[in-house]
Amino acid sequence: MLIPSRNRGGLSRRRFVTGLSAGGLVAALPRPLLARTPTAGQIPPVARPRWDLRVGRTRIEIDRKVLHAPCIGGDVPGPILRWRQGDTVSINVTNTLADEETSIHWHGLRLPAAMDGVPGLSFAGIAPGKTFTYRFPITQSGTYWYHSHSGMQEAQGLYGAIVIDPPAPDPQPCARDYVILLSEWSDVSPMDMLDNLKMQDDYYVFRQRTLASLPREARAAGGTLAALKDRLAWSRMRMAATDIADVTGVIYTYLLNGHAPDMNWNAIFTPGERVRLRFINGASMTFFDIRIPGLEMLVVAADGNAVEPVPVDEFRIGVAETYDVIVQPTQARAYTIFAQSEDRTGYARGTLAPQPGMSGPIPPMDPRPVRTMVDMGMGDMKPGESMHGMAMPGHRHGSAMAGMDMADHKTQPPMSGMPMPRHEEGAMDDMDMKDMQPAPTALGGHGHGHSLPMPAAHLHKPGTMDHDAPAADMAPVLEVDDPGPPPLNVENQNIARMPTDRLASPGDGLEHNGRRVLSYSQLRATRPGTDPRPPTREIIMHLTGNMERYIWGFNGRKFSESGPIRLRRNERVRFTLINDTMMEHPIHLHGLWSELENGQGAYRPYKHTLISQPGSKLSYLVTADAPGLWAYHCHLMLHMETGMFRTVIVE
Amino acid sequence: MRRALLAAALLLPVTALPALARSQTHGQTITTARKTATATLRKPPPGPAYHAADAPTNAPVAYVGGMKPVMDQGRYLHGILDQLEGRYAPGGTDFRWDGEAWYGGDYNRLWLKSEGTLEHGRLHDGDHELLYSRAVSPYWNVQAGVRADIDDGPTRTWGALGVQGLALYQFEFQATAYVSDRGRFASRIEGSYDFLLTNRLILQPQAEFNLYTKSDPARQVGAGLSDVDAGLRLRYEVWRKFAPYVAVSYAGYLTQARRIVHDQHGESGALRLTFGVRSWF
Numbered sequence: 001m002l003i004p005s006r007n008r009g010g011l012s013r014r015r016f017v018t019g020l021s022a023g024g025l026v027a028a029l030p031r032p033l034l035a036r037t038p039t040a041g042q043i044p045p046v047a048r049p050r051w052d053l054r055v056g057r058t059r060i061e062i063d064r065k066v067l068h069a070p071c072i073g074g075d076v077p078g079p080i081l082r083w084r085q086g087d088t089v090s091i092n093v094t095n096t097l098a099d100e101e102t103s104i105h106w107h108g109l110r111l112p113a114a115m116d117g118v119p120g121l122s123f124a125g126i127a128p129g130k131t132f133t134y135r136f137p138i139t140q141s142g143t144y145w146y147h148s149h150s151g152m153q154e155a156q157g158l159y160g161a162i163v164i165d166p167p168a169p170d171p172q173p174c175a176r177d178y179v180i181l182l183s184e185w186s187d188v189s190p191m192d193m194l195d196n197l198k199m200q201d202d203y204y205v206f207r208q209r210t211l212a213s214l215p216r217e218a219r220a221a222g223g224t225l226a227a228l229k230d231r232l233a234w235s236r237m238r239m240a241a242t243d244i245a246d247v248t249g250v251i252y253t254y255l256l257n258g259h260a261p262d263m264n265w266n267a268i269f270t271p272g273e274r275v276r277l278r279f280i281n282g283a284s285m286t287f288f289d290i291r292i293p294g295l296e297m298l299v300v301a302a303d304g305n306a307v308e309p310v311p312v313d314e315f316r317i318g319v320a321e322t323y324d325v326i327v328q329p330t331q332a333r334a335y336t337i338f339a340q341s342e343d344r345t346g347y348a349r350g351t352l353a354p355q356p357g358m359s360g361p362i363p364p365m366d367p368r369p370v371r372t373m374v375d376m377g378m379g380d381m382k383p384g385e386s387m388h389g390m391a392m393p394g395h396r397h398g399s400a401m402a403g404m405d406m407a408d409h410k411t412q413p414p415m416s417g418m419p420m421p422r423h424e425e426g427a428m429d430d431m432d433m434k435d436m437q438p439a440p441t442a443l444g445g446h447g448h449g450h451s452l453p454m455p456a457a458h459l460h461k462p463g464t465m466d467h468d469a470p471a472a473d474m475a476p477v478l479e480v481d482d483p484g485p486p487p488l489n490v491e492n493q494n495i496a497r498m499p500t501d502r503l504a505s506p507g508d509g510l511e512h513n514g515r516r517v518l519s520y521s522q523l524r525a526t527r528p529g530t531d532p533r534p535p536t537r538e539i540i541m542h543l544t545g546n547m548e549r550y551i552w553g554f555n556g557r558k559f560s561e562s563g564p565i566r567l568r569r570n571e572r573v574r575f576t577l578i579n580d581t582m583m584e585h586p587i588h589l590h591g592l593w594s595e596l597e598n599g600q601g602a603y604r605p606y607k608h609t610l611i612s613q614p615g616s617k618l619s620y621l622v623t624a625d626a627p628g629l630w631a632y633h634c635h636l637m638l639h640m641e642t643g644m645f646r647t648v649i650v651e
Numbered sequence: 652m653r654r655a656l657l658a659a660a661l662l663l664p665v666t667a668l669p670a671l672a673r674s675q676t677h678g679q680t681i682t683t684a685r686k687t688a689t690a691t692l693r694k695p696p697p698g699p700a701y702h703a704a705d706a707p708t709n710a711p712v713a714y715v716g717g718m719k720p721v722m723d724q725g726r727y728l729h730g731i732l733d734q735l736e737g738r739y740a741p742g743g744t745d746f747r748w749d750g751e752a753w754y755g756g757d758y759n760r761l762w763l764k765s766e767g768t769l770e771h772g773r774l775h776d777g778d779h780e781l782l783y784s785r786a787v788s789p790y791w792n793v794q795a796g797v798r799a800d801i802d803d804g805p806t807r808t809w810g811a812l813g814v815q816g817l818a819l820y821q822f823e824f825q826a827t828a829y830v831s832d833r834g835r836f837a838s839r840i841e842g843s844y845d846f847l848l849t850n851r852l853i854l855q856p857q858a859e860f861n862l863y864t865k866s867d868p869a870r871q872v873g874a875g876l877s878d879v880d881a882g883l884r885l886r887y888e889v890w891r892k893f894a895p896y897v898a899v900s901y902a903g904y905l906t907q908a909r910r911i912v913h914d915q916h917g918e919s920g921a922l923r924l925t926f927g928v929r930s931w932f
Binding site for chain 1: 700701702703704705706707708710712714715716717718719720721722723724725727729731757758786787788789790817819820821846847848849850851891931
């Protein structure tokens with residue numbers, strides 16, 4: 001029976017009949033609407049401080065993929081927990097799993113370290129048959145989520161949304177309020193994924209550049225020779241420009257509130273109403289690009305914290321991030337909530353409609369992004385060139401001249417899809433490459449300020465992130481933990497020699513797409529930060545990895561080869577992330593806020609998870625005001641499990 | 652002259668070793684000082700005032716219940732049969748396999764390599780190696796161990812030392828030097844490349860060369876470049892782990908070995924239409 005929907009414990013009669021009438025031949029047609037759980041995405045009517053959650057395995061079938069999923073209350077995602085700021089919540093989590101421990105981590109919540117739910121760091125985990133009571137005061141409000149931090153249970157279904165009511169009336173009142181939790185579903189266990197990736201890093205990628213795709217690339221690059229040169233340059237580096245996601249729609253079905261695209265999750269509105277949509281990326285390996293064709297979205301919160309409203313057509317949500325958006329549909333028609341995966345191998349989809357059961361048109365997916373030299377952090381240096389000997393105390397990458405060249409390149413007028421004029425001077429291999437790609441950081445659709453690369457003098461130099469100009473930030477940073485350029489070793493295959501500021505870029509694949517796409521530089525908190533102190537210490541962390549061996553880490557080392565990051569109590573620290581890999585990494589610091597230095601001065605957005613774009617450099621401030629052991633890691637599950645994880649100790 | 656060339660060829664894998672290691676970790680003294688994942692954790696040597704906030708320390712973190720939050724030291728087991736094929740000829744079809752398996756973590760692995768050809772009911776070119784493999788750079792592993800030539804000919808055993816990895820432009824490459832229990836030297840160089848015609852249809856040229864310092868007529872081995880086994884395989888990856896292929900393969904003896912085989916009235920080389928399956932787990 002080719003029934004796309006999920007069922008557990010056999011087919012219901014209705015589904016069986018639907019399946020019959022549909023037959024096998026309509027496999028390619030839109031499937032009938034089968035609203036599964038009418039409550040999915042519905043926020044409980046009132047906040048409650050006490051919850052009992054039972055973790056067990058349940059047989060769930062979605063999109064013909066059967067999984068004995070670890071989950072809460074037999075459902076994926078788990079229940080939406082609604083709390084109220086100011087309350088002390090008490091959650092009893094009972095582990096009914098046969099022979100594995102479990103845990104629940106409250107993602108983005110500020111709480112005592114012992115309640116954070118990370119086995120080994122916060123507590124010893126919850127053994128089978130045992131109950132653990134989490135108890136902590138709620139000091140914040142907004143959209144968050146929870147997930148297991150044990151084994152890889154999160155990847156298989158142990159996650160859910162948290163909505164916390166603010167103490168005061170919401171400054172953005174909405175008639176309707178929905179949670180939209182995006183995730184993945186696969187019958188391949190994450191352990192098997194990792195096993196396959198260790199043997200073949202592009203195991204799940206079937207969109208490589210091939211002979212068959214050469215004519216298309218040649219057209220885009222303005223010549224076969226140019227396309228071949230580009231390929232050769234990537235091949236020489238033993239990397240693939242098509243490496244966007246490690247695990248893809250080849251095995252994933254993308255879910256929206258636990259619904260496969262053909263199950264068409266529905267949210268109801270009355271025309272003219274303001275509808276709040278609380279987007280949560282609960283996936284383990286997938287970034288989503290979200291839009292609702294025909295509707296403008298007003299981004300009003302990021303990672304639970306209110307931001308000045310930004311009207312956008314589209315935004316990218318990294319794994320573990322949350323965004324609240326408000327839409328105001330005026331027509332009585334169906335609008336499609338379309339969340340395509342960054343690599344464009346699939347999408348999650350739902351519908352906003354005045355009546356249940358409606359569906360709107362599904363837009364085609366965009367072309368998949370292709371990585372460029374900017375993602376390699378290469379500027380205009382040759383891939384093989386060593387920067388050793390150039391490394392100086394200022395930790396400057398590249399000479400001033402090189403930096404000038406780079407700026408020159410990027411300030412070319414953006415001509416999306418058109419070959420850029422060749423530069424006569426020093427036409428090195430990868431310069432040629434860049435010539436073939438549209439200028440990476442030029443004007444997006446919205447004409448907002450743009451991330452032109454910083455001049456060389458500012459590149460990669462501690463304490464000179466020049467987003468926040470105020471005098472406070474000009475104060476000297478007393479202590480700098482600079483690991484230096486990462487080594488090229490077993491665990492690291494690339495050095496971003498010219499990392500650029502990409503905060504104004506919405507991300508690979510979203511530039512110049514004709515839509516207004518959110519970028520980090522647009523996020524502005526609605527109130528100034530609570531800690532005005534300038535940082536007294538800067539910690540530079542390089543994100544590193546070896547795709548070929550599938551090892552990830554920081555500073556060329558995986559977790560097991562590193563020590564903890566020690567912060568003094570109440571220390572004010574600037575973290576600077578330099579991404580030497582060619583992938584995005586959503587970096588999550590538990591227990592403490594990450595205040596992104598994105599040029600908004602004192603109105604820095606407070607986030608718990610930050611996307612570090614490939615080849616980029618960004619910084620954020622942290623106040624170490626919560627003692628204990630905290631996890632600090634890339635939220636791509638397989639990156640975390642292979643070493644991109646550190647323990648932060650606040651003493 | 653020929654001797655010099657031969658010596659150079661034999662030395663290639665050995666000399667390539669440190670050179671490769673050097674080229675990959677050029678000047679990166681800071682962290683290559685760390686030898687193994689489990690070695691005593693050392694402070695970086697003096698140099699520029701670099702200090703990593705997450706530098707390895709001697710004061711281990713007291714994890715609750717001794718539980719490590721992530722398992723980045725997993726061990727894996729994989730095996731691949733690159734060649735499992737019939738080489739068609741009017742006089743009789745040869746059957747050949749060539750594969751390898753490994754078990755271990757990111758740095759240390761145990762490798763097993765095996766290849767052989769069944770020809771007219773006789774097994775020859777049987778070559779089996781058990782190697783310890785150590786990752787030394789982003790793309791290269793150093794391998795050392797033993798090789799046994801076990802087939803229907805006389806058995807020979809060798810000590811082996813070589814490199815295996817991914818060369819520039821994504822060439823798969825292996826070069827190994829051998830020294831036998833009788834004090835002879837040999838070398839093997841293997842390479843292959845995947846041309847993606849589509850994402851599933853892949854054309855792979857592959858070649859393997861064997862060199863020896865001394866002839867061994869009982870094993871059809873000649874001094875110098877002794878034999879070559881090459882193929883041009885067009886495979887279709889039905890699944891990643893299962894790909895049937897059609898190929899032309901060439902197995903032949905060269906230089907002195909060619910004369911030895913000729914004197915033994917053997918076939919000195921043949922280009923054959925070949926069918927097979929590439930699979931792995």
